[in-house]
Amino acid sequence: xxxxxxxxxxxxxxxxxxxxxxxxxxxxxxxxxxxxxxxxxxxxxxxxxxxxxxxxxxxxxxxxxxxxxxxxxxxxxxxxxxxxxxxxxxxxxxxxxxxxxxxxxxxxxxxxxxxxxxxxxxxxxxxxxxxxxxxxxxxxxxxxxxxxxxxxxxxxxxxxxxxxxxxxxxxxxxxxxxxxxxxxxxxxxxxxxxxxxxxxxxxxxxxxxxxxxxxxxxxxxxxxxxxxxxxxxxxxxxxxxxxxxxxxxxxxxxxxxxxxxxxxxxxxxxxxxxxxxxxxxxxxxxxxxx
Amino acid sequence: xxxxxxxxxxxxxxxxxxxxxxxxxxxxxxxxxxxxxxxxxxxxxxxxxxxxxxxxxxxxxxxxxxxxxxxxxxxxxxxxxxxxxxxxxxxxxxxxxxxxxxxxxxxxxxxxxxxxxxxxxxxxxxxxxxxxxxxxxxxxxxxxxxxxxxxxxxxxxxxxxxxxxxxxxxxxxxxxxxxxxxxxxxxxxxxxxxxxxxxxxxxxxxxxxxxxxxxxxxxxxxxxxxxxxxxxxxxxxxxxxxxxxxxxxxxxxxxxxxxxxxxxxxxxxxxxxxxxxxxxxxxxxxxxxxxxxxxxxxxxxxxxxxxxxxxxxxxxxxxxxxxxxxxxxxxxxxxxxxxxxxxxxxxxxxxxxxxxxxxxxxxxxxxxxxxxxxxxxxxxxxxxxxxxxxxxxxxxxxxxxxxxxxxxxxxxxxxxxxxxxxxxxxxxxxxxxxxxxxxxxxxxxxxxxxxxxxxxxxxxxxxxxx
Numbered sequence: 001x002x003x004x005x006x007x008x009x010x011x012x013x014x015x016x017x018x019x020x021x022x023x024x025x026x027x028x029x030x031x032x033x034x035x036x037x038x039x040x041x042x043x044x045x046x047x048x049x050x051x052x053x054x055x056x057x058x059x060x061x062x063x064x065x066x067x068x069x070x071x072x073x074x075x076x077x078x079x080x081x082x083x084x085x086x087x088x089x090x091x092x093x094x095x096x097x098x099x100x101x102x103x104x105x106x107x108x109x110x111x112x113x114x115x116x117x118x119x120x121x122x123x124x125x126x127x128x129x130x131x132x133x134x135x136x137x138x139x140x141x142x143x144x145x146x147x148x149x150x151x152x153x154x155x156x157x158x159x160x161x162x163x164x165x166x167x168x169x170x171x172x173x174x175x176x177x178x179x180x181x182x183x184x185x186x187x188x189x190x191x192x193x194x195x196x197x198x199x200x201x202x203x204x205x206x207x208x209x210x211x212x213x214x215x216x217x218x219x220x221x222x223x224x225x226x227x228x229x230x231x232x233x234x235x236x237x238x239x240x241x242x243x244x245x246x247x248x249x250x251x252x253x254x255x256x257x258x259x260x261x262x263x264x265x266x267x268x269x270x271x272x273x274x275x276x277x278x279x280x281x282x283x284x285x286x287x288x289x290x
Numbered sequence: 291x292x293x294x295x296x297x298x299x300x301x302x303x304x305x306x307x308x309x310x311x312x313x314x315x316x317x318x319x320x321x322x323x324x325x326x327x328x329x330x331x332x333x334x335x336x337x338x339x340x341x342x343x344x345x346x347x348x349x350x351x352x353x354x355x356x357x358x359x360x361x362x363x364x365x366x367x368x369x370x371x372x373x374x375x376x377x378x379x380x381x382x383x384x385x386x387x388x389x390x391x392x393x394x395x396x397x398x399x400x401x402x403x404x405x406x407x408x409x410x411x412x413x414x415x416x417x418x419x420x421x422x423x424x425x426x427x428x429x430x431x432x433x434x435x436x437x438x439x440x441x442x443x444x445x446x447x448x449x450x451x452x453x454x455x456x457x458x459x460x461x462x463x464x465x466x467x468x469x470x471x472x473x474x475x476x477x478x479x480x481x482x483x484x485x486x487x488x489x490x491x492x493x494x495x496x497x498x499x500x501x502x503x504x505x506x507x508x509x510x511x512x513x514x515x516x517x518x519x520x521x522x523x524x525x526x527x528x529x530x531x532x533x534x535x536x537x538x539x540x541x542x543x544x545x546x547x548x549x550x551x552x553x554x555x556x557x558x559x560x561x562x563x564x565x566x567x568x569x570x571x572x573x574x575x576x577x578x579x580x581x582x583x584x585x586x587x588x589x590x591x592x593x594x595x596x597x598x599x600x601x602x603x604x605x606x607x608x609x610x611x612x613x614x615x616x617x618x619x620x621x622x623x624x625x626x627x628x629x630x631x632x633x634x635x636x637x638x639x640x641x642x643x644x645x646x647x648x649x650x651x652x653x654x655x656x657x658x659x660x661x662x663x664x665x666x667x668x669x670x671x672x673x674x675x676x677x678x679x680x681x682x683x684x685x686x687x688x689x690x691x692x693x694x695x696x697x698x699x700x701x702x703x704x705x706x707x708x709x710x711x712x713x714x715x716x717x718x719x720x721x722x723x724x725x726x727x728x729x730x731x732x733x734x735x736x737x738x739x740x741x742x743x744x745x746x747x748x749x750x751x752x753x754x755x756x
Contacts, residue, residue: 043352151352219469256356260460263356264467283342 008214009269011081017274019088020281026094029167032286035160036168039142040091041282043266044150047258048142049080050231053209055137057202058242059195061123062130064116067201069125076212090168092282102171109172118199128174135169135179136190143183144234149258158183191238198242206243223261230258325440331535332432332442334422343394347448353391354427355453357460361467363426364484368472392429395419398445405525413523414443421445423578426594427454427492432533439532441520444494446527451492458485479687491594494529500572500596501531507568510745512737513556514563515589534589536581539705545584547710552586554663554711555718555734560590561702562722566608569599575701586734603692606630610648612725615655615716620645630692637685647682651699654715661715668707671700 030036042048057063066072072079086105090098112125123130143158153161163181170176180186210228215221232240233248240247251257270276344350354362393401398421402410410417414433421429428446435441458464461481468477490496498519505516515534523530542553557580564570572593581589609626613619624644627633633644650671654661713732720728721735730736 043356151348217470219466223463223466223470256456257460257463259356260457260463261357263358263457264361264463267358267361280339280342287341 008077008212010272011078012084013269013272013275015081015085016088017278019085020092020278021094021097022281024092024094025096027285028092028094029090029098029171030164032289034164035157036091036164037282037286039146039150039153039161040087041279042146042150043259043262044145044148045142046265047149047227047231047234047262048138048145049084050209050228051141051145051234052138054206054231054235054243055141055190055239056134057205058198058239059130059133059137059193060116060119060197060199060202061121061127061195062133063199063202063205064114064118065112065123065125065130067205068114069112072205073208076208077214090171099171105172116199118197118201119195126173128178131172131174132169132178132189133193135165135172135174136186139165139168140183140186140190141234143186145231148234149230149255149262155183162186196238196242198244203243223264226252226261227265230261325434325438325533328440328533328535329416329418329432329434332422332533334420335424337390338392338421338424338429339390340392340420342391344391344397344447345394346397350393350397350447351449351453354447354450355457357457357463357467359427359450360454360457360464360484360488363488364464364468364481365471367484367487368468368480390424392421392424393445393447397448398429398431401445401448401527402443404448405528406523414441425592427451428527433530435520435523435530439520441523441530442517442533443523444529444531446492446494448527451527454488454492458489461485487595493526494524495526497592497594497596498524498529498531500570501529501593503570503596503598504564504568504572504590504593507564511741513585513587513734514560515587516593517589517591534581534591536583536589539577539580539582542582543708545582547712549584549586550709551711551713552734553580553582553588554706554709555713555732556586556588557702557705558713558715558718559722559734559738560588562719565599566604566722566724569601569604571597571599575705577705607692608723608725611652611655611723614645614649614652623648632686632692633682634685634687637682639682639685643682647686655719656716658716659714660712662710662712663703663706663715664710665707668703671703 057066070079086101089101093101106126109125113123115122125131139162143153143161146153147158159182162183162185166176166179166181169179180189210232211221211225215224229248229252232243232245233253235245270279344353353359392398398419399410402408402413406413410419410431410433413436415436415438416434418432421431423430425444425446427450428444431443431445433441433443464481464485465477468481472480498521501516502519502521505518508514508516517532517534520530520532542550545553561571564572572590572595576592579590579592581591583589606626606629610623610630613623613626620641624633624641627644627648628635632648649656653667653671654663717728717731718735720726721731721738730739
């Protein structure tokens with residue numbers, strides 16, 4: 001709650017404020033009636049974000065691209081803010097801003113290529129197969145976490161979300177027809193990927209996510225660790241086994257107490273300049289159609 | 291005529307004029323206005339965001355459940371008392387508090403239906419579907435009852451009582467969040483205090499009972515007014531009381547210093563009198579809980595946190611005041627503090643340190659002279675309250691019986707400080723302390739003495755009649 005000590009959240013707040021325009025030219029890629037607009041601002045999103053990273057890192061080539069090309073270690077919360085900004089701009093920004101953000105990402109991806117030391121395989125961030133993996137890891141995490149800890153999301157709406165998010169994959173270069181359109185198809189795809197493993201780079205990165213050195217204060221650290229443990233608890237067994245994580249105790253995973261943890265985090269975030277106002281802009285746009 | 295005599299005469303004249311004004315009001319203090327006019331005079335406050343009104347219990351839960359409401363309240367309290375609070379945090383708290391989304395008319399009506407068993411339009415002759423004010427866990431509608439009384443109907447958000455109760459059970463998380471947000475604060479006593487407060491606040495039946503205790507006691511008082519509860523239209527989640535219209539604290543701040551001094555005197559009298567005569571303390575010195583009517587007349591609202599004291603609770607406090615202020619017996623003062631539990635017995639600290647440290651809380655009554663409570667004085671007092679660092683810190687404590695009272699004192703100082711109020715607080719206190727029974731020291735004091743005399747005789751009459 002103390003903004004001075006929660007500075008890690010500040011880049012996220014700035015990203016959020018900028019990504020939600022005050023005078024959008026249009027309703028962007030999804031529109032105010034979309035399920036994407038509803039789910040992508042769910043309070044459970046930080047947890048979904050953590051889980052996404054844990055799943056995405058289990059593809060050695062995706063992980064190698066990040067480990068070899070990203071500056072995330074110098075500025076993990078800045079990196080997180082950039083990703084979050086991209087997601088929010090493509091969700092709530094107008095069409096021009098959304099496509100410009102996607103074009104920028106594709107431009108950066110051109111240079112992200114190399115060889116993974118563990119598997120010896122060459123990779124490129126433009127590879128639709130890698131992009132699809134990253135996409136699936138995120139969408140599956142959002143659905144899993146939202147259904148468990150977010151506002152009620154029916155299985156029909158969850159499928160609708162997955163189907164609407166196809167557009168999200170498409171704009172960074174995944175052929176439309178390759179992207180799963182239901183929750184079941186999405187999970188089927190993830191489990192069909194043969195190259196899954198936890199490389200040393202992945203373990204190292206996830207350790208940092210679970211216990212970021214940026215958080216110095218004891219109480220805050222403990223809150224963050226609890227959140228990480230909940231994220232671990234939402235992983236599929238195979239993913240947890242690859243990392244060698246234990247399933248957390250069931251009482252830690254209980255919906256009410258997790259929502260309380262998320263509520264505390266959400267209030268801290270909402271207290272930062274611009275966040276409440278940006279949320280209200282989204283809310284008012286959605287209400288205007290009803 | 292010397293200058294001094296002229297000044298004396300002048301002061302006697304203005305005193306006489308003030309007395310005359312007060313006398314005019316007694317009896318017809320709050321000029322009986324038609325309910326219709328009163329209803330119309332209560333304005334909708336601007337801070338309510340009707341465009342973002344909650345449409346369902348789910349939306350309320352999303353915005354205020356899962357710790358958010360509890361932590362906002364906690365932040366609000368901490369912002370009164372936490373010394374090192376960064377400005378950004380203060381700004382954040384004030385932004386969050388000002389968002390005040392009301393319920394939609396349909397949602398508010400659904401609560402009325404569940405609680406009172408009918409549509410608001412049937413239960414009341416007139417019902418304003420838009421609330422005129424926000425309450426911490428609800429909102430306030432104006433209405434006219436079927437028997438023609440103008441009333442304020444406080445309607446609680448649906449589901450909020452259950453979710454707050456559940457959030458308060460997660461003490462571990464609350465303490466950790468508070469610890470993260472306010473390092474150095476005694477998180478245990480602070481969280482316990484706020485938890486108690488919130489648990490009580492969600493029960494409007496309890497609040498109605500407390501409010502009525504105050505309302506009856508102050509009936510007919512020249513400057514203090516507490517609206518009566520309408521019991522047949524009140525339940526655990528709906529609290530209906532007399533509608534009062536008046537000026538806000540912000541308005542008061544624009545009035546002249548004389549008006550501000552009078553208002554401050556009345557607030558001071560209310561707190562002292564409630565504690566020492568009624569043995570009750572009302573715990574929310576939030577500026578929004580007062581309405582000002584000029585000439586020192588104040589209406590007190592919101593009795594969500596009231597504590598009744600026993601003689602045993604009060605006696606050590608009275609002993610402490612008597613020993614420190616009048617008898618100057620510092621060892622006895624120390625013993626009284628030890629008996630009340632503020633200080634551990636046998637603490638290895640000199641008594642002079644105890645007097646210096648605790649004496650600060652008696653600053654307004656130590657001297658028999660006019661004193662101005664400045665904002666700086668108020669914040670100095672407040673700063674010492676949850677001080678976990680001073681030399682007495684390891685040995686001092688706020689016993690649970692007095693936690694609420696301490697809070698009110700702190701809030702009160704902050705309030706009087708922002709009014710820059712001047713008075714001979716000691717003389718006023720002496721009127722009220724039961725062991726002094728001092729003579730009236732101000733025009734308000736004289737009016738109060740007359741009220742008390744009538745009050746005593748009517749009470750006696752009632753006793754005789756029964």
